[in-house]
Amino acid sequence: MREMTDNEQRILTLVGADGPLSKRDLSERGRMAWATVSKYVNRLEREDILERTGTSVCDRHLGKNAYLYDLAVRAPLFVGIDIEYRTSRVAHVNLRRQICRQQVFATPEIADIEELIAFVHGLYRVELEAQDERTPPIAGVGIGLPRWLVSGESDLFLKLGERLTDLFGVPVRVENNIRAYTLFVLSQLRETSFLVVSVRNGIGAGIVSRGRLHRGETGLAGEIGHITIDAAGRQCRCGKQGCLETIVNQRLLCEKYRVATGTLTSGCEEDVASDDCLRELFTAAHQGAQAALTILEEAAIPLGRSLATLLLVLDIQSIYLVGRFGQHGAVWIDSLQREIQRNVDPGLSFSVHYRPLDDDGYLLGAASLVARDYLDYSILAAPEVSTRRR
Ligand SMILES: [Zn+2]
Structure with missing residues (x-):
């Protein structure tokens, strides 16, 4: 396969999102000259990447029907x-x-x-x-x-x-995985700079700046789960102690909830960290249960501080929190937002949103x-x- 030019990428992206489209549609939506669109559409059609799927009723500029183009059945x-x-x-x-x-x-x-x-x-x-x-x-x-x-x-x-x-x-x-997932989020959002922060058994962040995924020099960018919070804390899988993800993670949130509700029983390790248990915690918090709210508020402190550091370093204003928290995941946003605000320049504006994890996104x-x-x-x-x- 040859490399696509920038104009071809624009054409394929627009057709993939909103196709079938005429050359005129592509020229207007992609802000490209008609001759440029025509040249590349013809080339993509010859290569079996685009195909004609009919005609638009009327192209008002040309005063006649125009061919509509869509991704070809044989598109890669x-x-x-x-x-x-x-x-x-x-x-x-x-x-x-x-x-x-x-x-x-x-x-x-x-x-x-x-x-x-x-x-x-x-x-x-x-x-x-x-x-x-x-x-x-x-x-x-x-x-x-x-x-x-x-x-x-x-x-x-x-x-x-x-x-x-x-x-x-x-x-x-x-x-x-989280950087891969971040590209999925990028394809869905109409935003060009944001962070995706995933809280599962580990914590990771994907960074998109001006439409580009940031990976760092050696692929380490976004490893916020390994920011040291308590140097004397628990052993982390990275070899250090007291990393953020040893203090906040899906399993610990569930464990605390089970202890608080008196439903922690031995011999059900898997169940402790189950998605059901996590959803239960967020639903209880949404309904105003104090124990659940306290667990989320306490967890928001180390997580919010780490996110504040990231915002100060990267100067990005949108954070998408991703996890298997169910439909009431947004109940965590307020306490996170408060903790971040406490730890950044008071004039800095930012927003935190919750997105339920979509397995196909990976x-x-x-x-x-x-x-x-x-x-x-x-x-x-x-x-x-x-x-x-x-
Ligand atoms: Zn670590």
């Missing part, structure tokens, strides 16, 4: 792979950011990068075997995985991407790691307006 697909500690999922994702086929596999014990490569190779082979002459070509593979799946490698993501690109013969990009986001060569999500965002108060 992307493979998205989401690897978690227990299960891994593989999906075909199209340029409309839809999941076409999805399979789930158990994740084996993985000791080092070689075993990880062998596992991913196996997943990819399954996808290739499912291909036939009618299936569109695979244009790339995007993979999201936990940073600590294999320890002792500096920039595991980059290394893995290079090795797998050689092995598969198509571009392969790898990031941690797969779609992983696929976006490569699909973004074809799509430019930032053009869907409203023009950037400075709302800064100083």
